[in-house]
Amino acid sequence: MKKTVHLFFVLLLAVTLSAVLAACGGTAEPTQPPAAPADTPVPPADTPVPPPPAEPVTLIVGFDIQASSSMDPHQMFELAGAMADYAAYEPLVKITAQDFSTPVPWLAESWDISADGLTYTFHLRPGVTFSSGNPLTAEDVRFSWMRLKNKQGPPSWFMGWVADVQVMDDLTVNVILHDPSPGFIMVATAPYLGIMDSKVVQEHGGSADEDSATTDTATPWLDQNSAGSGPFILTSFTPKSEVVLEANPTYWGEKAKADRIILKHVEDPTTALQMLQRGDLDLLPRLDPDLVEEAKADPNLQVDVLETLDITYMNMTCDPTLSVPLSDVRVRQAILLALDRDGLIQSGLRGYALKPPSILPLGLAGVEESMIQPRDVERAKALLKEAGYENGFTEKFYYPARPLFDLVGAKIKNDLAEVGINVELQPTDYSVLVSMTWGEHTAPWVIGNWYPDYIDYTIYTDYWGYASHDWGANMRCEVPPELEAATDIISHGLDSAERLQAVKDWQAIMLDFAYGTTLYQANELIAMRKEVTGFGYIPVVYTEWGQLGR
C-alpha cells in the first residue's frame, strides 16, 4: 500500500515538474527566417541568382517610457514622447548634433524677422509631403500651432510667445509675437512644434479652433498613428511597454537607414544593460553611471559620454517667514561657497557631470568655466559669522525621494556640517514636493532637475530671473532689479552683443544673490551595440532617428 501512495505522489510531482518545464521550454525566439522546404526548386548553376532581400533593420532602444501616456504632440510633455514624435513630425527649423546652438532650415527653407522682432515670416520648402501624400502647406503650420495653443494640453505654454499665425500664401506663413523674442527661433525647433498634416488630423476629429480643448477628438487616433512628414511613422504605442516607429516609405528627404525603431520600456538599469549585452537592445540611453565601467568592458558595446544642457539645481528662499537664516543673502552665499561640488560629482555621479558657474549650463555661449566660484570654507565661515550664525543653525532641506538624491543630500549635509550648518534631510514624494515648490511656494530649500525644452537661455533665465511674481522658480524672493533687467535683455533684446553681455551679467548677479545655483550638469551616458551607426546626440530631441542604422 505504501508503495502505491509513493508511486502516486511521485507521478503527481513528475506531472507538475513537466508542466513547469514545458512552460520553460519555448525560449527560442524566432529571429531567423524559416529554412526553405526540401522540395524548393534549386536554380541551375549558371542562372544569375538575385541578391537575397536585405534583412529589415530593427533598432531597439531601451528607455523608461512609463511617463508616456500619449503620442499626440499637443497632449504630451515628456522625453520619450518627444523623442518618438521628433521621428514622425518635423519642425520648421532644426538643430543638429554638430551645432545645437544654430538653427538650420528644415520644413522652412528660410525665414525673415521684421525689424521690430515681432513678425517671423517662414518660407516653406516646396515639394515636402506628409506620410499621407498630402503636400505641406502654410495652413498645416497654422493648424498645428493653433491646435497646440487651443488644445490647452501640457505643452500649450510653448505658444505663450505667439499672438497669431497668419497664412500669407500656400508656402508662406507669418508668425506674430506678443513681444520681440530673439529666442523664439529656437523655440520653433522643439518637437511639440512639429508640423501636422491638418487634413488627416481633421479627418480624425482634430480641431485647432478656440474651443479645441473640448471639441478636438483626435488624440486617441494620434496615440496610435502619426500625421507628420518625418522619416518615420508611428505604428503603435503600448503604454509602459513600447512605441513602434516604421520607416516612412514616401519620405521627401533622405530615407531612414533603419526600417523600424522600437522604444522599449525598461526600468531597472542593471537588467537594461544585460539586455543590451545580450543583443535584445541596440541602444541604451541614460546609462547608470555605476554601470559605465561594466559596459565599457564589454567588447560588443561602445559607450559615449555626452555633454547635455540638463541641470540639477538648488534653490533657497529669501522669505524670513519660511527661513530666517536663508533669507539673509550672506548665509546663501556661504552655503554656495561651502559646497564641495567636485566631491559631489565624484561620489554621486562617478565624475560624469560638469560644474557650471550658475544656473545656466556650460555649452551655451557666454557661460564660461572661469566664472566658477571655487570652494572656500573659510570665507563661508566668515560670511556666516558676519550674518550672526557663527555657531551655525538648523534648516530643512527638501529633495525628491530618489536614491541619487539621497546621496546628494548626504553630501550636502556633510559639506555644510563643516561650517556649522545642520541640514535636516527631507526626502519628499514627487507630488508633495512639486506642490510645495511650484504651487504653494512653501519649501525653504529644495533641489530638482531642470531639462531644457528648447535650446535658449530663456528656458533658464525666464524661470529664475522673473521669479519675483507668481511665476517661475518662486522662492518668495524679490529678485534684484538688475537681475530682472538682465533677464529682460536676454528675453527681448534684439542686439546679439548686448544679449551676450546680459548673459554674463545675469550669471554674476545670480552668484551674488545666491538664491539658486546648479549643483551639477550631468552627462548623458549612452551605451550601444558596436554595429549601430549614425548616432549623434542632440539635446531635447535626443538624436536624428533617420540617421541611425546598423
Added chain:
Amino acid sequence: MGIASHIVRRLLLIFPMLIGVTLAIFVVSHLVPADPLAVILDQKAMSNPEQRQAAIDKWGLDSSLPEQYLRYVLNLARGDLGVSFRSKRPVAQDLREYLPATIELAFSALAFALLAGLPLGILAALYSGRWVDHLARVISLLGASMPPFWSGLMALYVFYFRLQVLPGPGRISSRMVMPETTTGLLVVDSLLARNGAALSSALSHLVLPAVILGWFSLALIARITRASLLEVLGMDYIRTAHAKGLYARQVIVVHALRNALIPTVTILGLEVSWLLAGSIMTETIFAWPGIGKYAVDAARTLDIPALMGTALVIAVVFMLSSLLVDILYAVIDPRIVEV
C-alpha cells in the same frame, strides 16, 4: 440557508463595500499635503497662472470635496471611472490596457504556486521528517524570505543573462509582431491568432516573473497544506478508513485531502488579490505593464481618479475571490453552508 441565497447576499454586499472603499481612498488621498494640480501640470506649467486656472476649471478642482466625491460616485453609477490626472485618459481605458497583463501574470503565478506548492506540501506531510519534508521546508523558507526585487534580479542574471535559457523582461520579444489584441491576454490572443511563435514567446516570457511572483504563494500553500494534512492524518476517521482496508490513495485523496484543503482554499482566495495587487516589484523588474505598477504610480503622484479606479478593481477582485472561496468551502464540505 442555501448556497444560492448565500451567494446573492454576498454579491449585494459588494455595492456598499465599494462605496466604502472609494470614500476611504478619497478621504485619505486628500489628507496628503499635495496639490493635485502638481500632477496634472508639469512644473513649468505649474508656474503659469493661466494654465493653472484652466486646469482648475477643467478638472473641477475648485468645488468642495463633498461635491467632488458626489460627482465621482454619480459618474461611477454610470460606469464612468473618471479621467486620470497623469495619463489624461479615461481610467477605464488605462485599466483595460493594464489589467490583462496583471491577470495573465497573477494567474500564471497562482498556477505555478498551486501546481508546485500543493504536491510539495502533501509530500512533506506524507514523508514528515524525511528529506522531502526538509526540501519542502527549504523551498518554502526561500520563497517566504527572498524579496522579489532581489530574487527577480538574480533569476534574470542567471537564467537570462548567464545561462541564456529564458527571455528577459517584457511580455513578448520586441522583434516579434504582436498578435492582434482581442482579450489583452497575450497567450490567449496568440492562440486566437494561431500564431505559434508569439505563443511560444509569450509563454516563455511568463516563466520567470510567474515563478518569482508565485514563489511566496507556493511557500504558503506548501506549509499550510503540510500542517493541515498532518493534523488530519492523525485523526480517528483516517485510522478507521485504513482499518477498513481502503487503499492508501483512497484514504488520502478522498478522505484526508478533502478536509485538509480547507485552510489552503482560504489562503488561495487571499493570494489571488495579493497577486493582483502586490506584483509591483515583479512588474518593475520584468517591465511588465500591469496594474500593480499603475496603482503605485497613481499613489506616488496622487493621481486620485486612477488610484480610486484601481482600488475599485482590486476590491471587486478581492470580494469575488472571497465569494469563490465560500463556494469552494461549500463544495468541499457541504456542512458549512448549512450552519
